[in-house]
Amino acid sequence: MSVVVISGGQIHEAGGQRSATLIINTETGTVDDIVADGAAVQGDQTLDASGCVVLPGFVDLHSHLRQPGNEAAETIETGSRAAALGGYTAVVAMPNTTPCMDSAAVIGEVVNAGRTALCEIKPSAAITMGRDGETLAPMAELVDLGVRMFTDDGTGVQDDQLMRRALEYASSLATDDGTQIILSQHCEVDALSHPGVMHEGAWSAKLGLAGQPAEAEELMVMRDIALARLTGMNVHLQHLSTAGSVEMVRAAKAAGVPVTAEATPHHFCLTDAACASYDPVFKVHPPLRTDADVAAIRVGLADGTIDAVATDHAPHTPDSKEQPFDQAPPGMLGLETAFALALTELDLPLDRLVEMFSSAPARLAGLGARHGGPIEVGRPANLTVVDLEQTWTIAGDRLASLASNTPFEGRTVRGKVRHTLFNGEPVVVDAKAVR
């Protein structure tokens, strides 16, 4: 056994912080003790947390790790390194890989590759075979392998009846650990969004690019809220991007419909005006929207309408992103910059940030027993130690991701992850990954 000591930091607790030293047992991966600062403690390794807060590790509900199939853009290993550097101790891997994560064989491959990762890799699986929107995936078999989230992310399930059947099927399934199964939806009505490459509005008209109206997202948000009401089954709405979507989710929650939602940093930091450069680094689905939409997302995050921040981390090789705007693939990096952007851009108390980055997504991902806090003796040591005051400048070529397609190049942000511990093991020390 070895003992890791985290000293000099402020430990985050609901409603406050306290100065204390954490003693971590790397064999059990748990917090062995929390003692007063200055107490004599013996450790094999001491991590300096002075000037930092110690938070429960972050959980990302939405990462594209590109393995299997596009390991030139990212692998589970490189994606997990980016995650750990961003303060994440668990990441839900999206299923739009090649082949698609719709079978026991591919889920098994991802689980195996995740065993040596620098954070927990929780596979999601497709709702339909090959994400074709036609035939349901073998959900029961995949639940038995640990899958808790199903999504055809990249596209939404277009067929109303099939989505209803998927929800009813999922509600009939039990998990061995009592965690819930969630169907997550990329809300986009293809018939309205195609062939749009950016938000439909004043900027798309000016730039001569085909647009996707806000209604393409909102119609599916509306339908899925209706189906959640009809079936009583949870629907999680991914990467909300419009004011109308936020308003519908707020009303649905008030009415007791079992719906949850996430939003990405790019949808609360950037608008469609960024597309004026024709730089494909700003191309993403759902697209960057208007100032009013960004404001609504921020209010939704503040008042709890939107439960979690999710990155939609979407690495692409330079070759693919260097195509013209209308041909380049959509997507942006997110794991290493998400928390700093939220801290810098959202005027929210740390308690709320911890909910959005850690406790809420841990619960939604079915990881609440291991991630999401609270930080207590006996609980798993999945922790991130953050200097909330340190500023740094985002540079794509200095990120650990294999790709460099960040839309925040050159932006100075506040909040730097100093250490990350995954199951008690320091995986980031002094802002550097240990492997």
Ligand SMILES: [Zn+2]
């Ligand atoms: Zn999506």
